[in-house]
Amino acid sequence: MHILVIEDDKTTGEYIASGLRAEGHVVDLFADGRDGLVQAISGTYDVLVLDRMLPGVDGMSILRTLRAAKSPVPVLLLTSLDGVEDRIDGLNAGADDYLVKPFAFGELSARLNALARRPPPSDEPTMLRAADLEMNLLSRRVLRAGRDIDLQPREFALLEHMLRRKGRVQTRTMLLEAVWDIHFDPQTNVVESHMSRLRAKVDKPFGTALIETIRGSGYRIAE
Amino acid sequence: MRHLRSTPLRLTVVVILVFAGFLGTGLGTAYLLMHRTLSVEIDSRATQLIAELRAIPDADERLERASQIAASADPRTLLVRLSLNGVVVGNLPRTDLRDGVVRGHDVAPGKALSPSYLVRSADLSPGHITVLIGRENLEELNEIFLAILACSVLPALLLTSAIGLVAVRRTGARVGAIQTTLQALTQGDLSARTGAPHPDTDLGDISRDLDRMAEAQEAATQALRQIGSDIAHDLKTPIQRVSVRLERLADTDLPPAARAQLEGAQAETAQIIATFQSLLQITQLEGGQGRDSFGPIDLVALLQDMAEIYEPAVDEHGGTLSCDVHEAQPITGDRHLLSRLIANLVENALRHAPGSPIRLSLSGRVLSISDTGPGIPEARRHDVLRRLVRLDASRSTPGSGLGLAMVKAIADLHGAQLSLGNAGPGLIVAVAFPDPQITKS
Numbered sequence: 001m002h003i004l005v006i007e008d009d010k011t012t013g014e015y016i017a018s019g020l021r022a023e024g025h026v027v028d029l030f031a032d033g034r035d036g037l038v039q040a041i042s043g044t045y046d047v048l049v050l051d052r053m054l055p056g057v058d059g060m061s062i063l064r065t066l067r068a069a070k071s072p073v074p075v076l077l078l079t080s081l082d083g084v085e086d087r088i089d090g091l092n093a094g095a096d097d098y099l100v101k102p103f104a105f106g107e108l109s110a111r112l113n114a115l116a117r118r119p120p121p122s123d124e125p126t127m128l129r130a131a132d133l134e135m136n137l138l139s140r141r142v143l144r145a146g147r148d149i150d151l152q153p154r155e156f157a158l159l160e161h162m163l164r165r166k167g168r169v170q171t172r173t174m175l176l177e178a179v180w181d182i183h184f185d186p187q188t189n190v191v192e193s194h195m196s197r198l199r200a201k202v203d204k205p206f207g208t209a210l211i212e213t214i215r216g217s218g219y220r221i222a223e
Numbered sequence: 224m225r226h227l228r229s230t231p232l233r234l235t236v237v238v239i240l241v242f243a244g245f246l247g248t249g250l251g252t253a254y255l256l257m258h259r260t261l262s263v264e265i266d267s268r269a270t271q272l273i274a275e276l277r278a279i280p281d282a283d284e285r286l287e288r289a290s291q292i293a294a295s296a297d298p299r300t301l302l303v304r305l306s307l308n309g310v311v312v313g314n315l316p317r318t319d320l321r322d323g324v325v326r327g328h329d330v331a332p333g334k335a336l337s338p339s340y341l342v343r344s345a346d347l348s349p350g351h352i353t354v355l356i357g358r359e360n361l362e363e364l365n366e367i368f369l370a371i372l373a374c375s376v377l378p379a380l381l382l383t384s385a386i387g388l389v390a391v392r393r394t395g396a397r398v399g400a401i402q403t404t405l406q407a408l409t410q411g412d413l414s415a416r417t418g419a420p421h422p423d424t425d426l427g428d429i430s431r432d433l434d435r436m437a438e439a440q441e442a443a444t445q446a447l448r449q450i451g452s453d454i455a456h457d458l459k460t461p462i463q464r465v466s467v468r469l470e471r472l473a474d475t476d477l478p479p480a481a482r483a484q485l486e487g488a489q490a491e492t493a494q495i496i497a498t499f500q501s502l503l504q505i506t507q508l509e510g511g512q513g514r515d516s517f518g519p520i521d522l523v524a525l526l527q528d529m530a531e532i533y534e535p536a537v538d539e540h541g542g543t544l545s546c547d548v549h550e551a552q553p554i555t556g557d558r559h560l561l562s563r564l565i566a567n568l569v570e571n572a573l574r575h576a577p578g579s580p581i582r583l584s585l586s587g588r589v590l591s592i593s594d595t596g597p598g599i600p601e602a603r604r605h606d607v608l609r610r611l612v613r614l615d616a617s618r619s620t621p622g623s624g625l626g627l628a629m630v631k632a633i634a635d636l637h638g639a640q641l642s643l644g645n646a647g648p649g650l651i652v653a654v655a656f657p658d659p660q661i662t663k664s
Contacts, residue, residue: 011464015471080459082500084513084560101459102466102496154531180532184563185497187570187626193535216473 001046001116005029006036006062007078008054012101016049019105020112033057040066045073047116049108052079052090060093067094074115076108087183106217110169117168128163130210130221133202135163144206154179155198162211167223169214195219231394235387242383246376254368261364265356268301269343272354276305277347285350286312299337300357302330307350320344320353330355338362397426401433410638412511413441448510455503459496466492501625508560508632516557517637519659523551525558526585529565533573541578544569549586554656556637564633567626568592568652576649588658593651604643630654 003020007013008031017029028043030036033056040048040062048066052059063075077095079086090098097111128135133144140156142149151159158179162170172191176182195211203209212220272292279285289305290312296303304313316331320342327336337357344353400417407415416437417430469489477485507513530546537544565583569592572581576596583592599607608631630652634641640655 009460009464011467015467080463082504084504084507085516088516100500102463102492105470180528181558182532182562182566183559184566186532186566187497188533188536188573190532190536193539194532196539197535 001025001112002044003027003047003049003112004036004040004043004045005049006033006040006054006059007031007049007051008033009051012051015105016108019109023109031055033059033062037062037065040073041069041071047112048073048075049112050075050077050095052077052086060090063090063093063095076111076115078103104171104216106169106214107171107173110171110174110217113168114165114170114174128160130163130166130223131208132206133163133210135160142202144202144210147205149201151198151201154194155201158194158198159202162219162221166221169217169220171218174218229391229395229398231391231398232387235384235391239380239383239387243380246379250368250371250376254364257364258361261360265341265358265361266343269341269354269356272301272303273343273345273347273352276352277345282307282349285347286310289313289352297357298334299359302336302340302355302357304353305347305350307347313353315353315355318353320355324358325355393422394424394426397422397424397430401426401430404430404433404437408437408440410511413437413444444510448506451503451506455499459499462492462495462499466496498625501629505625505629505632508629508636511636513557513560513636517555518557520554520556520558520561522554522561522585522588522590522656523548525561526565526583526590529562529569530583533566533569537569537573537581540573542573542576543580544583545580546583548584551585552588553659554588554637555659556656560633560636564630564654565590565592567630571626571630571652572596572650579649588656589653590656591651591653593646593649595646595649598645598648598650599643601645607643608641 003025005013005016005020005027007016007029010031013029013031017027020027028039028045030039033054035056036050036054037057050059050062054062057065059077063077066073066075074096075094076097076099077090078099078101079090080101082100087098096115099108099111126137128137133142135142135156137160142151142156142159158175161175161178170178173185175191176186199209199211203211210221212222214220276285276289279288286305286307289303292301293303293312293314296314298314302313302315304311304315304318306318320330322342322344325340325342327338327340330336330340337359339358339362340355341358342353342355344351397417404415404417416434418434421427421431421434466489469485469492472485473482473489526546526548530544534544569581569583572579572592572594576594579595581592581594584590607627631641634654638657640653642653642655644651644653
């Protein structure tokens with residue numbers, strides 16, 4: 001992917017850029033808001049990482065300018081301060097995702113992948129598959145190796161979310177946001193608990209694990 | 224009820240009552256005195272007339288004198304009838320009148336008579352006399368006083384009341400503005416003002432002073448918040464770099480002992496950041512941020528969602544999580560903040576009473592959560608709602624000490640009453656939300 005990073009803090013900026021490059025992405029890094037805005041408008045990027053507070057032109061202004069210019073590029077907004085209304089403000093200004101610094105690199109990487117490869121809304125399958133598991137979205141039945149798996153509604157939603165993003169890492173916070181609409185970090189391992197229940201139904205009886213744990217990041221269903 | 228407590232209204236009512244009282248007493252006294260004088264005069268005329276006739280000894284002369292009097296009398300002021308030895312003289316046709324007051328048209332309908340008469344009769348032995356004295360003077364007196372009442376007293380009272388009401392409305396509006404401003408300021412809305420123009424009265428002075436005070440307070444709070452936010456930002460950037468460096472270090476090959484140290488450092492950094500975040504957010508909530516995004520909230524669905532999220536985690540700790548709802552009523556608020564409030568309460572129960580049954584319940588607009596853990600001694604219940612207060616001074620149990628302070632800040636923002644109690648055994652925390660209808664008005 002071609003990624004534009006606009007981040008004024010050198011340590012953080014280089015950390016993001018080198019991490020993304022190590023994953024095989026092409027990264028352009030700018031520390032100044034004005035330069036970044038020019039680059040964002042002129043270049044073609046798959047996704048943009050934008051710091052909220054920047055010298056020159058502020059991150060929120062860049063975002064508004066981009067959206068006013070009808071640029072469809074997905075934007076992940078980085079922020080140092082997570083105020084009560086900051087997330088809403090960021091999303092209202094046109095950000096597609098929001099991440100509070102400091103973050104684990106895995107979190108950023110997973111979110112960028114999710115943003116850049118969002119399926120078009122028209123592409124609505126009725127059947128999701130992974131290895132020998134299939135999920136029928138109309139009858140809401142889940143079969144693995146031909147055997148029925150009985151899932152609670154939220155377990156179904158969790159598995160559906162993972163299946164729709166097959167091959168991509170889903171972090172705990174991404175799952176919390178997408179499946180439960182929770183936008184803060186619980187002090188309790190709620191996602192782990194739900195995941196272990198889901199695994200007890202989906203993986204345990206069948207010997208082979210479909211849901212992988214990615215250490216330090218989250219979970220993934222292999223493609 | 225609120226209007227009855229208004230000082231200007233009370234003063235106006237008192238002034239009107241005093242005014243009406245004085246006027247009523249004065250007019251009443253004058254009326255009674257004049258009425259009595261006139262009554263006495265009328266009475267004495269009747270007595271005199273009877274005495275005059277009684278003084279004539281001869282029956283014929285008595286009859287003649289009576290007919291003279293009757294002939295020369297104006298029937299509006301005097302009616303006489305004397306019956307003596309079968310002869311009747313006088314200008315009064317009726318005989319059956321008793322002593323007292325009669326109305327004119329009862330005496331002789333159709334004739335031009337006084338509206339009322341005083342009747343006196345006496346036995347002259349021989350002879351019987353009935354004298355009616357016209358009470359026209361008294362009737363005039365009544366008319367005069369009615370006229371005074373209608374033309375001056377009533378308009379004066381009405382005018383006073385009207386002036387009073389205008390004063391009440393004017394001062395009432397100012398008092399109302401002062402009151403709502405004070406309430407808003409108390410609730411943390413430091414931008415509240417009574418608003419110019421301030422009238423040149425004592426109330427105007429008070430509202431101007433209140434506005435000045437609010438302005439000073441807002442500026443001070445703003446400055447404090449800015450400093451807080453600057454410090455938070457200045458510290459967060461280095462902490463963020465530390466966290467970045469630690470994560471880079473984690474990607475390298477490390478001996479197990481060093482890795483254990485590193486993971487410890489990462490956990491501590493995460494805790495510092497979480498504490499920062501919470502402090503910042505609590506400060507913002509106390510400043511009233513988040514209120515703009517309030518909307519109707521389905522507390523039942525929210526509570527059930529939160530119970531569903533935490534149930535597996537509670538189960539893993541060996542406890543149970545139940546959720547029951549009775550006659551839930553609508554509230555307004557911010558869904559994310561409320562989910563955070565419930566999450567903090569569940570996590571607090573989970574942390575301090577692991578393995579205990581946790582009960583979430585909603586009754587009307589009161590949300591409560593109870594556990595069967597050690598609870599909080601009554602004397603300390605107020606303390607735990609303050610920032611960074613934890614009951615164990617050693618701080619050995621995990622947690623930033625901000626969980627309940629955050630709950631309190633969110634509850635306050637929603638105008639909800641937070642109370643901690645004894646679940647016997649255990650802790651029960653109740654959050655009573657206000658009726659959205661009442662909050663609006």
